[in-house]
Amino acid sequence: MGRSVKVLFLDRDGTINRDIGTYVTTREQFRLIDRADEAIAMARRAGYGIVIVTNQAGIAKGIVSEEGVEDIHRYLNELLALKGASYDRVYYCPAHPDYPHPEYDRFACCRKPETGMVERAFADYRASGVEVDRERSFFIGDKTADVECAVRAGLRPILVRTGHGEEALCRERGLRPEFVADDLFEAVAGYILSTAS
Ligand SMILES: [Mg+2]
Numbered sequence: 001m002g003r004s005v006k007v008l009f010l011d012r013d014g015t016i017n018r019d020i021g022t023y024v025t026t027r028e029q030f031r032l033i034d035r036a037d038e039a040i041a042m043a044r045r046a047g048y049g050i051v052i053v054t055n056q057a058g059i060a061k062g063i064v065s066e067e068g069v070e071d072i073h074r075y076l077n078e079l080l081a082l083k084g085a086s087y088d089r090v091y092y093c094p095a096h097p098d099y100p101h102p103e104y105d106r107f108a109c110c111r112k113p114e115t116g117m118v119e120r121a122f123a124d125y126r127a128s129g130v131e132v133d134r135e136r137s138f139f140i141g142d143k144t145a146d147v148e149c150a151v152r153a154g155l156r157p158i159l160v161r162t163g164h165g166e167e168a169l170c171r172e173r174g175l176r177p178e179f180v181a182d183d184l185f186e187a188v189a190g191y192i193l194s195t196a197s
Helices: 036-045 066-081 105-110 116-127 144-153 167-172 184-196
Strands: 003-005 007-010 049-055 089-093 130-132 138-141 156-160 179-181
Touching: 007 036, 007 116, 007 184, 036 049, 036 066, 036 184, 049 116, 066 089, 089 105, 089 116, 105 116, 116 130, 116 144, 138 144, 138 184, 144 156, 144 167, 156 184, 179 184
Parallel strands: 003 130, 007 049, 007 138, 049 089, 138 156, 156 179
Antiparallel strands: none
């Protein structure tokens, strides 16, 4: 049997950086949530791979370009490096069902709660000779779409109260995250590393 790895899948907006109520289009608009960088550094030191999966329909809507999104992700890695953290992979979904686009419609299966981005990550790990151990892997996000994506992909869902913090909506829809944390730092330090590893 090949090597396996435990992975922390992370939503971006509202989980790692502040949700500003619209699409983040510039580095100036991208602000980390308190201690999110420390949380990622801690998880990495504990042996977790770090993968970001983010819906960026602002691309299909013409609000932000792919280059713009990719620049934000470079900036995120620069900010994380200051705390000795980094991510391994980042996947973004440019599509939106209400904004048909010849170039992006084929990515509709990627938009969370669909699992396309997570499946891609599984496949990319596999291609590098490593299997993702889903039972030891988590998906942390602020929306029902994140929790639902986690459940469908066989990952352990954690909801954070930052960003949209859709705790009530999760209950309404019968979605049960394994844990609800105040923020990413509490999810990692107060749950994953202290009780769930
Ligand atoms: Mg979010």
